[in-house]
Amino acid sequence: MILKTKGNAENFDDIVVGTINRSGSADENSILLLQEDLVVDIAIESNFLAVITENTNKTHTNTRGPIIHSIKTLTHLQEGDIVLLNTDGVINTLYRINSPNNFMFFTERCNSNCLMCSQPPKNRDDSRYFFEVNSRLIPLIPNDCLELGITGGEPTLLGNYFFSLLKLLKKHLPDTNVPCLTNGRSFAWENITKKTAEIENENLILCIPIYSDIAEIHDYVVQAKDAFHQTVRGIYNLARYNIRIELRVVLHKITIPRLVRLAEFIYKNMPFVEHIALMGLEIEGYTPHNIDKLWIDPYDYQEILKDTVFYLHTFGMKVSIYNIPLCLLPKELWPFSRKSISDWKNIYMDECSKCNVLSNCGGFFKSNTKKSSAYIKALN
Incomplete structure (x- = not known):
């Protein structure tokens, strides 16, 4: 799936964020996707934010506004997409x-550097750029959008820009669910938690990873000193302010040995969390470089996973399994399995075409073809 493409830009002095328009009818928030059956003069005379086209014909450089031309393909863009x-x-x-x-x-x-990070961080201040992009994006998103996630990097590092964007979401998308992926460490400072609570967005849920009941193990996984204590304090601060919390545990060679103990720790110390996600490993980013430290075949931890899930479920906690195909789970765990992999990352292997439960299975990360279980099989 294509999410990024490139062409030759002209007449630009700033970024442009707008909605794809294939019809040629002008709209002040639209970017005209110029097709062969549309006349170039439409782009010249009409009130579009910009023009994008596969065309290499230089006559369209007469446009007064920004234009990107000579793009290899634009077939992935639909009417109403925002770019x-x-x-x-x-x-x-x-x-x-x-x-x-x-x-x-x-x-x-x-501010963490997790061994299995799928989006390795970059040490540069990009706060202003991403604030500009997202502050222009949010008002354009249809208000019937059911869910819109926040990810990074660590979103709270935007500082005041973080709160400004949360306010924009509350204003323009009041009914949209907003899961925010965060390591939770910033919320150890009560003023950060308080400012988040003051936005009063009941649809915001903070999705926070915790990797062990032992501080040293968690800190090793995230490669950050005192991260465990900051995360736990952040979780307690969030609970005090009634902010919704989901806990996430990535399953790998370091987290599996104490997984049941971690479940006990969560139940006894954090019974207020709304949901717990136990997540299969994505072979992306740092993971391939740390594969010997991390890889364990999901087939080999089935019993530990089953004990963990049933422990949490028995004590009334909502628990789900993400990113693991059904053929690698015991049947008793199928009710807890979710189709969790985003569509642009999601694939099914050749073997899956023969499987009778394919329609209920979440499949695989595309990147996991680099390293996959030895027990993948079609189920009859």
């Missing part, structure tokens, strides 16, 4: 009108 046009000709898809898997990217910076 970012950069001054270097790169076109990023920010929102796909026909997808349930839309996320806003807040920053590439992070």
Whole structure:
């Protein structure tokens, strides 16, 4: 699936964020996707934010506004999609009108450096750039959007921009569910938690990873000193202010040995959390470089996973399994399995075409073809 493409940019002095328009009818928030059956003069005379086209014909350089031309393909863009046009000709898809898997990217910076991070952080201040992008994006998103995630990097590192964007979400998308992926460490400072609570968005849920009941193990996984204590304090602060919390545990060689103990720790110390997600490993980002430290075949931890899930479920906690296909789970765990992999990352293997439960299975990460279980099989 294509989420980024590039062409030759002209007449740009700033980024442009707008909605794809294939029809040629002018709209002040639209970016005209110029097709062969549309006349170039439409783009010249009408009130579009910008024009994008596969056309290499230089006659359209007469347009007064920004234009990106000579793009290899634009077939992936649908009417109503929202895109970012950069001054270097790169076109990023920010929102796909026909997808349930839309996320806003807040920053590439992070104060952790997890061994299995799928989006390795970059040490540069990109706060202003991503604030500009997302503050222009949010008002364009249809108000019937069911869910819109926040991801990074660590979103809270935007500082006041973080709260400004949360306020914009509350204003423009008051009924949209907003899962925010965060390591939770910033909420150890009560003023951060308080400012988040003051926005009063009941649809915001903070999705926070915790990898062990032992501080040293968690800190090793996230490669950050005192991260465990900051995360736990952040979780307690969030609970005090009645902010919704989901806990996430990525399953790998380091987290599996104490998984049941971690479940006990969560139940005894954090019974207030709304949901717990036990997540299969994505072979992306840092993971391939740390594969010997992390890889364990999901087939080999079935019993530990079953004990963990049933422990949490028995004590009334809502628990789900993400990112693991049904053929690698005991049948008793199928009711807890979710189709959790975003559509642009999701694949099924050749073997899956013969499987009778394919329609109920979440499949695989595309990147996991690099390293996959030895027990993948079609189920009859």
